[in-house]
Amino acid sequence: MTDKYTMTDVAMPQLAESLVSATIAKWLKKPGDPIEQYEPICEVITDKVNAEIPSTLDGVMGDILAEEGQVVSVGEVICRIQTAGASDGTVASAGGASEPAHSPGAAISGDTSMRSRYSPAVQTLAAQHGIDLNRVQGTGLGGRITRKDVLKYIEQGGSQGAAAQPAVTEPARAERREQSGSAASPFSGLKQQPATPLSKEDLFTPIPDVRHSGLHLTETPKIPTIEVEGGGRSDYFIDVTPIRNTIARNMRQSVTEIPHAWTMIEVDVTNLVLLRNKLKDEFKRNEGVNLTYLAFLLKAVVNAIKDYPIMNSFWAVDKIVVKRDINLSLAVGTEDSVMTPVIHRADQKNIAGLAREIDELARKTREGKLTLDDMQGGTFTVNNTGSFGSILSYPIINYPQAAILTFESIVKKPVVINDMIAVRSMANLCLSLDHRILDGVICGRFLQRVKDNLEGYTLDTKLY
Amino acid sequence: MAVMEYIDAIRLAMKEEMEKDESVFVLGEDVGVKGGVFTTTKGLIEQFGEMRVLDTPLAESAIAGVAIGAAMYGMKPIAEMQYSDFMLPATNQIISEAAKIRYRSNNDWSCPIVVRAPIGGGIFGGLYHSQCPESIFFGTPGLKIVAPFSAYDAKGLLKAAVRDPDPVLFFENKKCYKLITGDVPEDDYVVPIGKANVLREGSDITVIGYSMPLHFVMQAAEELEKEEGISAHVLDLRTLQPLDQDAIIESARRTGKVLIVHEDNKTGGVGGEVAAIISEHCLYDLDAPIMRLCGPDVPAMPISPPMEKFFMLNKDKVKESMRQLALY
DSSP, X not given: OOSSEEEEEEEOOOXXXXXXXXXXXXXSOOTTOEEOTTOEEEXXXXXXXXXXXXXXXXXXXXEEOSOTTOEEETTOEEEEXXXXXXXXXXXXXXXXXXXXXXXXXXXXXXXXXXXXXXXXXXXXXXXXXXXXXXXXXXXXXXXOXXXXXXXXXXXXXXXXXXXXXXXXXXXXXXXXHHHTOOXXXXXXXXXXXXXSOOOHHHXXXXXXXXXXXXXXXXXXXXXXXXEESOOOSSOOEEOOOXXXXXXXXHHHHHHHHSOEEXXXXXXEOHHHHXXXXXXXXXXXXXXXXXXXXXXXXXXXXXXXXXXXXGGSEXXXXXXXXXXXXXOEEEEEXXXXXXXXXXXXXXXXXXXXXXXXXXXXXXXXXXXXXXXXXXXXXXXEEEEOGGGGTOSXXXXXXXXXXXEEEXXXXXXXXXXXXXXXXXXXXXXXXXXXXXXXXXXXXXXXXXXXXXXXHHHTOOTTOOOO | OEEEEHHHHHHHHHHHHHHHOTTEEEEETTOSSSOOTTSTTTTHXXXXXXXXXXXXXXXXXXXXXXXXXXXXXXOEEEEEOSSGGGGGGGHIIIIIIITTHHHHTTTSOOOOOEEEEEEOOOSSOGGGSOOOOHHHHTTOXXXXXXXXXXXXXXXXXXXXXXXXXXXXXXXXXXXXXXXXXXXEOSSOOOOOTTOOEEXXXXXXXXXXXXXXXXXXXXXXXXXXXXXXXXXXXXXXXOEEESOOHHHHHHHHHHHSOEEEEEEEESTTSHHHHHHHHHHHHOGGGOSSOOEEEEEOSOSSOOSSHHHHHHHSOOHHHHHHHHHHHHHO
């Protein structure tokens, strides 16, 4: 430690109660970068929160010990920060920490103060086997004869002549004994807490101790797609992130538990296209958000669910639970995951309100700012698969809901109307349903109602 | 056999018992829509509905009182206290009503409730989220108290508690929730109430404990065996009331040197009773004074991290005590 620089360890802090580990998402500082106190040094993700870890001190980034994508236990060192001068602080304590608080007293190698203090167990054994305890060598504290010493003596057939020097054969034990307490009070070493007030070391919290506060808990989560070690020339491995893992678990649970059935209907949305084109610019000006087709669809779906409330239910083994509130889950994709944030009480919102909610949730999803509340309580899911060009899809139900509906691309097609061919804007709606709860007839009627609602939009439809 | 977290094992036990028995239901603060502050009851309201997963007002006396009434009427409630620290408003209901109903009614009535409460510190929870209240309820005849240390025991003991015909306090350790994982059979098994469990066989010293600190004991025992040849016999009490006297006596006789470890503070703790049992039955087998390593007798868990560290047991403290006892 003669160097004028000091390396200080930075440990993974306890980000929330009951969390024991976190994944490093991204390092924001490279070795050699200057760092100010409270400046974020890396981003981490956990089951519960996503956060940036701020630096605890000014300095220069030294070694990075935890790689991106690595799961690190709370308290484990993730990097070292180099600070100038003052090397007598934290590092010094690391070396001396293992030293026992009480220094060894006078040498007690010849101590026999406990030689003739026999415990009940020793006396019991001695009486049982007719042993003269004066002939037994004691290896305990202060030369005390332990129960084990007697057992050993018995094992060796009572001929303890050779056992005259067991203290020498076990030098390590004797040494430890020296450290563990003074001879005068053989049990003083057993105090569970040091009698002295907290030492400087305790108060200085030597790293790697866990920090508990000073975090920005609202920071953006980043999902690392990190290649991990392994693989060969023909393949490579990608780490499964917590989000990926959650998606996988939910999808598998849905597919294995719910018997899926599927149906599709075609809808003429020509009038809706005209209506939206008429209103969208003004809406954007007034509201600041885009007026999407999805908002109209959601309104149509909500109104159809009101007529067929069984669509808004889930299977509870011995009964079907029908939810009174209509909370629409909206599938929102990002580059490498999909989330289903929820529009709560969608039945109490008008088209403009829905458009604003869609915009808000989509933005929060992409920025990774969804809260737990945003994700919970969905009763029916809508997926705007048309947004990535699909014209037909077979969605997996958002467990434990009863059904999921997709809104496919709007495509201009020749359609026969009154025996004449017209060019109309058409779109498919696909529905996957839990066949334990729902059957074809009810779903057909429900889809028909959604279709009627969508085709019922006219240039006079009000957004508010 | 699945590897799962301690908290998942508790959730699974509730789920299985609710599926198996219509009369089992859970109630507590935020146990429904939120799924519990620790997510212990997550998903239960979706599966069983709001009639069997009740979100209650912030009134522990009411949670316990409602549960007791329902139990007397034939239901099997699992009442959750969000933190065991908040349990004290319900002590009257638990000690004066639940514990005594069978006796008071000359066996006409019974009260098969389970009260789940997370105990323990080390989670930066400060004085209102870290307490170990075992000693408050310990010594109340009519109550059973269990405190699992592993995921396996958590599931098995909770299932046994639900099926028990009398009130059971289930003290789960919140530090264990995510920290401790283990093999948990997915089938139906129970860990019997009233039976202690030998975690490790040994010949030099006997360590008796329950809940979280046993993990420190087991780590320290491994290290002491490897580094210094000290062989420790470890007994998990599992049930604090009734204590498994036979197992305690047998374990104490094994080595004649007994260390009792728990996080609850030393004075008036469970360890005192264990020590009394040993001295009543094993005087002539003792080779050293009975030792206790417990939380300090200070009023509350401090919030300052170094102070919390000072307060909490850890592997090094346990190891040092075990070593000293072995050397005695």
